[in-house]
Amino acid sequence: MNAHEHHPSGSVTDRETVERLVPRWLRETAEHDAEAAREARGGWERGALSSDAAQDLATWVTARVTDTGFNEDEGPVVDGPLRITPADKDAVHRWLAAQGHPV
Numbered sequence: 734m735n736a737h738e739h740h741p742s743g744s745v746t747d748r749e750t751v752e753r754l755v756p757r758w759l760r761e762t763a764e765h766d767a768e769a770a771r772e773a774r775g776g777w778e779r780g781a782l783s784s785d786a787a788q789d790l791a792t793w794v795t796a797r798v799t800d801t802g803f804n805e806d807e808g809p810v811v812d813g814p815l816r817i818t819p820a821d822k823d824a825v826h827r828w829l830a831a832q833g834h835p836v
Contacts, residue, residue: 747831750824757815758793787834794825 755777763770773786782790797817826836 745824747824747828750821751828754794754815754817754821754825755790758790761793762789782829782832782834784834787829787832787836791826791829791834791836794822798822 759770759774759777762773769786769789772783773789776782776786794817797815798819798821799815799817829836
């Protein structure tokens with residue numbers, strides 16, 4: 734299924750996933766680079782992320798995957814303030830690609 738196909742009733746769309754994760758991304762960005770966060774927030778609010786902001790979001794969501802499916806014996810536990818699954822990462826990447834951003 735791609736970003737343009739219909740999702741069954743009750744499923745989360747790529748856009749809904751992005752809307753859930755972007756506020757946290759913007760908060761974390763502001764902690765490290767206030768100017769970049771202001772620019773990204775402005776682009777988000779206008780519905781057009783810059784290429785730099787899009788790449789930062791793609792990198793951030795990849796780095797923040799917290800629900801890996803690993804158990805104690807298979808890998809480290811990744812704690813975070815927001816649950817982000819590999820499917821969430823894929824949804825954000827699909828959404829960015831649908832907006833014309835290379836991911």
